[in-house]
Amino acid sequence: MTAPAGYPEGPALQASIGARHRWGAISRTVFLAATCIGILSLVALLYNVLDRTYGLVAYEFKTDPATISERPLEELNKAELVAVLQAHISKGAFNKLENDKPFANRSREEVFELIMERVVQIKVIETWTLTDSLLRQAEIEQQVKDEHPDAILQTRAWVTTDFITTPMSSKAEFAGVRTAILGSLWLIAITIGLALPIGVGAAIYLQEYATANWINRLIETNINNLAGVPSIVYGMLGLALFVRALEPLTSGAAFGVTDSNGRTILSAALTMSLLILPLIIINAQEAIKAVPDSLRQASYGLGATKWQTIWNHVLPNALPGILTGSILAISRTIGETAPLVVIGASTFITVDPDGPFSKFTALPIQIYQWTSRPQSEFRNIAAAAIVVLLVMLLALNAAAILLRNRFSRRLY
């Protein structure tokens, strides 16, 4: 048998096969490289964040903290700190602070921070990343000595327990994410409380009750499309609908809360619920679909009604899938920023949110705000807040995997 005309034969054939295989090997490497670029980006992203959470900081003091009290400030109790503060600022300024918030109500940490802010007047000049701090330490020390002879160079960790437990501050070195974390937690609790029952209900309807008529097809297509709507569009819907049109309800005015406008946790949670509903419905549908029909038939065979079958047999077996889906939805809620900005989550909140009608801030909002500041110390606390956010997400996803492994029984 001879090859068709135009095809190589003999040595030319061997050469062409060799070339084709070489080309194949090259392409294989290229494909692998593309996959690795994705993974390398992830590594670069994490490195870039972690690099800024620890490193050298150059401070400057107006008053040396060692000179304002006999014992180091860290050892003093609250009453002594108040005395130190009183001794170093004018009477008018002290009375003004007392009027803003009586010292009896301030915690020791707050007073300490006030001393740092008003008496010591600590100021961050510059911060360096961990890599710079390790590799160019001598150079940095020299530079600080030349440019700011009075400055103190210190290594500082930006993610600390203080960072997690102190509220907002306008100064990066005292700022914390306590109010932001609490805001995020309130938001998640209300959002899931609203979206989970409705989402699972919709999934049950579509999977167990719906016949193939036009309205059910419309609902199904519509849910798939809603999943693709940009989150900022939900934000605009929330702004017009929940913040403005339903203001009496979402501000709590209808329930006797007076000091708030529509930009509350409740408005944000309602908007977020709409945003994650498609996600919950689609996941719950998959979970319900995976429950084998034999279970339903066995239940019907024993005379159970439709709802008894769903409640006692379908739902318990679909639960792991539904929970996994909800955890994905929670992850989405934690990380989503744009709708919250549009709805008007405030950024400077120093009081813990205490209910659905309070003003609030959330972790991603804080990250966005701090990233937008030009000073390098705000980049550091933004990185620290990102670490907190990523750890929360990691914990959630670990929980999702555990749940899935714990509850996934084989049904057939």
Place this chain on the structure above:
Amino acid sequence: MATTRELSPTTVVKDSVGAFRAVDLKKKIRFGEAIIQGFLFFCGALSIFTTLGIVVVLGSQALRFFQRPEVSLTDFLFTTTWQPAIGKIGIWGLATSTLITSIIAMLVSLPLGLAAAIYLSEYATPRVRGLLKPTLEVLAGVPTVVYGYFALTFMTVILRAIFGAENVQIYNMASAGIVMGIMILPLISSMSEDALSAVPRSLREASYALGATKLETAVRVVVPAALSGVAAAFIIGVSRAIGETMIVAIAAGSGPNFTFNPFQAAETMTGHIVRISGGDLAYDTIDYDSLFAVALSLFVITLGLNLFSQRIVARFREKYE
């Protein structure tokens, strides 16, 4: 002619005292069940109200914007300066930036995503695949605000080091676009991989039997057979890029700027909405109303793209039995 009478179906059972009794088997109406079904239907229908809400709310606010005397639809669609406060409302002042960042994002994510999908579906051993795929999917779970931080503090720095700080502004579209591409990459790769894996083995084996190499099989047989899925992934990716907000809000710059230079700062449609609404925006001003016109445009574009992608999958899917 015999007349028939509607009879309810009955059967005879033996009751507890041993007597035989007829039992009515006709479907009983149970009110509890009906109420539950009604509630569940309401849950499902809520999604339709959401869509209606978006259309009505955004539409009515946008309509108010276009009814203002200083605003005309032709200006909106065909001019290039966006400054609603002084009556200049050319959407292209914002849309070019959206367009450029999206194009850059797709230039990054499509080749990388498709290549990764080919590697994972055609080359990788199950063990390698089990390791690489979840790692790649972690990228999809990173919040976009973190990507924004990455773009500004990492990608911009690199771009400025490569192309020179005098050519690349601190806020620029290129950096935002590239990072957006990285964000979309897992979406493209996992959707494409699903499509590639769905191509039946017999096609590959037929290709091998004809003497094709692995690469030739992958590129000339498997990818064309899965083209509808890859195209759908591409379109969903574009829709995602257009709607993406935080990366461009942080890294692409603030302030509308009609430019095609990717190294310059220019605000996208989404970035504009975030910046303007982030401040304390007074209701019923032209700025406030104009945001809804921008948001409605975004909704229409992304909805159109999503519907288009579903069409492509349904229409061009190759069916193998």
